[in-house]
Amino acid sequence: MRKIGMELSGARILVDSLKREGVEYIFGVNGGAAMPIFDALYGETEIKLIPMRHEQGASHAADGYARATGNVGVALATSGPGATNLVTGIATAYMDSIPMVAITGQVFTHYIGSDAFQECDIIGVTRPICKHSYLIKNSDEVADVVAEAFHIAKTGKPGPVIIDIAKDAQMHETLFQYPETVDIRSYKPQVHGDPTQIAKAAALIKEAKRPYSLCRWWCRTCQRQRGTATTYSQNPDSNYRYVDGPRCISRNTSFGDGDARHAWILLCQLRFYRCRSCYCYWCKVRRSRYGRSQ
Structure with missing residues (x-):
């Protein structure tokens, strides 16, 4: 260099x-x-x-x-x-x-x-x-x-x-003079949420019996998801997947569909009736089994 x-x-x-x-x-x-x-x-x-x-x-x-x-x-x-x-x-x-x-x-x-x-x-x-x-x-x-x-x-x-x-x-x-710091007058991004709204969300999560998180990919929560996200265990005798661990699914337009394909595993616990994308693989499975998209 x-x-x-x-x-x-x-x-x-x-x-x-x-x-x-x-x-x-x-x-x-x-x-x-x-x-x-x-x-x-x-x-x-x-x-x-x-x-x-x-x-x-x-x-x-x-x-x-x-x-x-x-x-x-x-x-x-x-x-x-x-x-x-x-x-x-x-x-x-x-x-x-x-x-x-x-x-x-x-x-x-x-x-x-x-x-x-x-x-x-x-x-x-x-x-x-x-x-x-x-x-x-x-x-x-x-x-x-x-x-x-x-x-x-x-x-x-x-x-x-x-x-x-x-x-x-x-x-x-x-x-060649590389700047040691960057200070852009017109660019001061705020990444902190409203404390009042955060407190309300925390109270709802605390009261919930089966809480889960559906959040955007760029947020800090989803960065932590890589190490502590929901773990899936496959039952060898079934096509169903079971959840064991914190329920956290990233969602950001079409990018989250990869995770959303597994969202139906929470149907029993969270009462999901329709996947966001009714053309996804799991919806096709449900239509073939039950005759309709649930």
Whole structure:
């Protein structure tokens, strides 16, 4: 890792900044507008580049990596079609509150907005499906932008952040100064709930005979779920599953359906009559057994 205070290219500063954020894997597809970044990654031992067949796979891989590890996933693509191919994975991460940073190359600064080859306003395209986006036109901005992007992606309600970096900003050399702290005046996420509402919820849980939790994936409860969530034991003579332990099911749009498929195991205790998705496997089983969806 280069020392702070050295003059480096914008691409080299980007890679070193990613290392300071603890990035171990980058999923990407090479392209002309991002070539300096891929050159900077060549020979790196601290960051492993995973080449993908398609940019859509890169964004989904970064999304999946973040879900599996809890770390920020990083996807890398070139400008134009390379950048737009990331959109589905970015939208998925945004809808499911997954921390991700998508880095895209961009044409030279003086070509931006001139309908140049593979030039696309990826900032405008992704504005509705990301927490924030940056367009870097100067190599002096790279380190600060990376620090802010990772801070935004993983704090508050996690989500994807876009870094679009012009090719000349990748090539020009400047002094590498990585910020020790990040303080964004307009971004002060509040993650604390209303004490009154929390007290009411606690009272209801305390009074309940069979309490269970159905919560969003990004919350602290679901982070703890990984170690203390409901355990399932399979009866070898039956297709039914039984619950033993705290009842906690993550739920976040379609992402929670994987857990919701097992929600019917609580039918007897919680009096569930219909699964949220009547097309899921377990609903089909019930229809075949009982002639109707319960």
